[in-house]
Amino acid sequence: MIHIDILTVVPELLESPLNYSIVKRAKERGLAEINIIDIREYGKGRYRQVDDYSFGGDAGMVLMIEPIYNIISKLKGEREYDEVIYMSPDGDLLNQGTANMLSCKKNLILLCGHYKGIDHRIREHLITREISIGDYVLSGGELPAAILCDSIIRLIPGAISDETSALSDSFQDNLLAPPVYTRPSEFMGWRVPDVLLSGNPKLIQEWQESQSLERTKRLRPGLTDL
Ligand code: SAH
Numbered sequence: 001m002i003h004i005d006i007l008t009v010v011p012e013l014l015e016s017p018l019n020y021s022i023v024k025r026a027k028e029r030g031l032a033e034i035n036i037i038d039i040r041e042y043g044k045g046r047y048r049q050v051d052d053y054s055f056g057g058d059a060g061m062v063l064m065i066e067p068i069y070n071i072i073s074k075l076k077g078e079r080e081y082d083e084v085i086y087m088s089p090d091g092d093l094l095n096q097g098t099a100n101m102l103s104c105k106k107n108l109i110l111l112c113g114h115y116k117g118i119d120h121r122i123r124e125h126l127i128t129r130e131i132s133i134g135d136y137v138l139s140g141g142e143l144p145a146a147i148l149c150d151s152i153i154r155l156i157p158g159a160i161s162d163e164t165s166a167l168s169d170s171f172q173d174n175l176l177a178p179p180v181y182t183r184p185s186e187f188m189g190w191r192v193p194d195v196l197l198s199g200n201p202k203l204i205q206e207w208q209e210s211q212s213l214e215r216t217k218r219l220r221p222g223l224t225d226l
Contacts (some may be wrong), residue, residue, distance in 0.1 A: 003033045005075055008112040009050055011038045017146035026159040042067040060116030072126050083128045084109040087141030091130030103155035112141030135160035148160050174223045178211035
């Protein structure tokens with residue numbers, strides 16, 4: 001069972017991506033627990049202020065340290081966290097290895113930034129790991145956090161019905177997955193490769209391995225150097 005607390009100023013953005021399909025099933029099966037915390041509930045004063053102008057006059061608002069410090073302190077009083085992760089475009093690029101590693105953890109905090117980002121002291125003193133989902137900038141950390149959760153939770157044994165299925169996906173073993181087909185075996189004259197219809201498991205496995213290798217070399221040559 002993995003427990004994930006997600007800190008956000010826009011909780012609505014996380015509702016749909018984490019409430020369907022494999023993630024939903026994993027939650028129902030008691031394999032994952034996701035708790036979404038609205039940073040605004042810890043905001044300052046009557047107006048629940050969570051952001052302020054940045055020192056130095058750069059355009060854009062910055063999430064303040066105090067509400068986030070208070071939430072993280074409270075959470076840490078309730079359980080021991082393996083990682084406090086900040087979703088950030090300048091963090092380590094998310095890959096399958098990171099997802100595998102995090103899927104073995106028990107308790108995670110994910111912090112979503114917004115606007116111009118978060119007070120840097122949060123990153124210096126409270127965050128243990130920073131993760132980016134790619135070299136582009138989004139409006140907030142919610143979609144990246146949802147992506148990270150999905151990539152982790154589907155790896156927990158029992159989340160995917162066919163236990164071996166996640167292991168044969170792309171990037172496990174640094175290889176891309178082979179092509180897959182389903183019925184009908186012929187459509188508009190386009191045929192499924194004969195070998196897949198042969199019923200010979202050894203030949204099929206050899207074909208899948210050679211396709212994996214060929215596709216990896218052609219499409220993602222860098223993967224084989226890892
Ligand atoms: N001013 C910042 C970007 C802020 S974008 C900069 O130039 O680096 C607002 C928030 O969106 C960030 O705090 C972060 O939590 C999230 N975010 C944006 N792009 C992201 C990415 N590629 N990966 C992970 N999080 C991202």
